Amino acid sequence: MKKILALLMSITLVVGLSACGQKTEDDPVTPGGTETPSETPGETEERTLKIAGLDGGYGKEHWMAVAEKFEANNPGVTVELTLEKNIEDVLRPQIQAMNVPDLMYISVGREGMMTETLIKENAVMDITDVLSMKVPGEEVTVGDKIIPGFTDTLITNPYGDGKTYLAPLFYGPTGLFYNSGLVGEGKTYALPETFEELFALNETAKANGSSLFTYPTTGYFDAFFYALVNEVGGAEFFNKAMTFDVETWSSDTMKEVFAIVGELVSYNHPDTVAQANNEGFTKNQQLILDNKALFIPNGTWLPGEMEKAPRAEGFEWGFTALPAVEKGGDRYSYTFFEQMYIPEGAKEADLAKEFIAYMYSDEAAKIIYEKSGAVMPVTTASSFMTDEDPNKLYYSVYDDGAKAAMGGFQSAPAVEGVDLVSSTGILFGTINSVATGDKTVDTWHQEVVDAVTKISAAMNN
Incomplete structure (x- = not known):
């Protein structure tokens, strides 16, 4: 006590x-x-x-x-x-x-x-x-x-x-949400199965007066990033990363993860960064409802959170796991769960x-x-x-072949001046600066490696 x-x-x-x-x-x-x-x-x-x-x-x-x-x-x-x-x-x-x-x-x-x-x-x-x-x-x-x-x-x-x-409690898959009235088989945009296909949609979106991507705040990249690490490096690679293994974070494999995120946010809606805060995050979510952006990372609570918001005619929520890194590659959906x-x-x-x-x-x-x-x-x-339950859409993502990514960083001692994983920390908070071009992907990656190195050293003392 x-x-x-x-x-x-x-x-x-x-x-x-x-x-x-x-x-x-x-x-x-x-x-x-x-x-x-x-x-x-x-x-x-x-x-x-x-x-x-x-x-x-x-x-x-x-x-x-x-x-x-x-x-x-x-x-x-x-x-x-x-x-x-x-x-x-x-x-x-x-x-x-x-x-x-x-x-x-x-x-x-x-x-x-x-x-x-x-x-x-x-x-x-x-x-x-x-x-x-x-x-x-x-x-x-x-x-x-x-x-x-x-x-x-x-x-x-x-x-x-x-x-x-x-003890694990309430869980929900995370992934990319979109307008299924606009994206899907026979629709304006094909649902991408790989990141290459996703990025290729950018030009079509621009021609239609839309943007490829937006995000509520940088804090929402935790689930996205963890799923992507699993896709690029595999489950064992992810687990090593979560133990603050410096070699894993310094590797070319991890650099690929950072590069994919960097390219994706370069296709942001112009208002994304300015609104990516506690006061404006719902405005970024509204971009999907207004067909001003095609994809947004989020969790199963999003439709309920935006239930009363206006939307484009014919709008219906769609949900998918992250696209694969390569054709036929594994697709992951990070599963968020609460605890007691x-x-x-x-x-x-x-x-x-x-x-x-x-x-x-x-x-x-x-x-x-x-x-x-x-x-x-x-x-x-x-x-x-x-069968009529809308949650079937989200909880069937694993039935459709996606793999579940779970877990997070191992407990570690606090290191003065190092904030790695909060919504404004080095790993996720820096994404705003990458999106605006104020920082390069390489700089962002190196700052994360430096932070992981300090935390790893503290763990071994």
């Missing part, structure tokens, strides 16, 4: 003091809007499971419903939910007051980097034993219920020690493990999908989708 308290105090200093004095303490949500049941001595042990997490794009109705079912299945258990859009700001003062949640739903990759910091400080509990637990109400283990590959990544197993610390974990100091760690196991049940997975559209990485996920 002392470690996690000290850790969160340090996070507060790193992020800044702006939250001081502005804390809003909302009462924890009780599922179903009911009051916390009073104790009934002699009947069941009264336990409270505290779950804290992000109130994000999926909302929180599904959390409420799942928590209510878990309570019904476990007499004497009360689930307290604290779900906020600024969850990191809410949690810091609570943890400083020695009030550590039992479960945290905060994925890696968020600006506050709370989860990454907890991992670096070894303040996340080992949950490998959950994989061998039976899914409540079913005869299958959690490990067998989870889609293969999801617990073999550097996100779920950040230390490379063969143990699982983060048990922080060090959790008072109800065993109960938290039971809740994690329940999340993979058909009962919970179906509730989650019906209430939010979020898909759990379970082998039965497709059974919740009808």
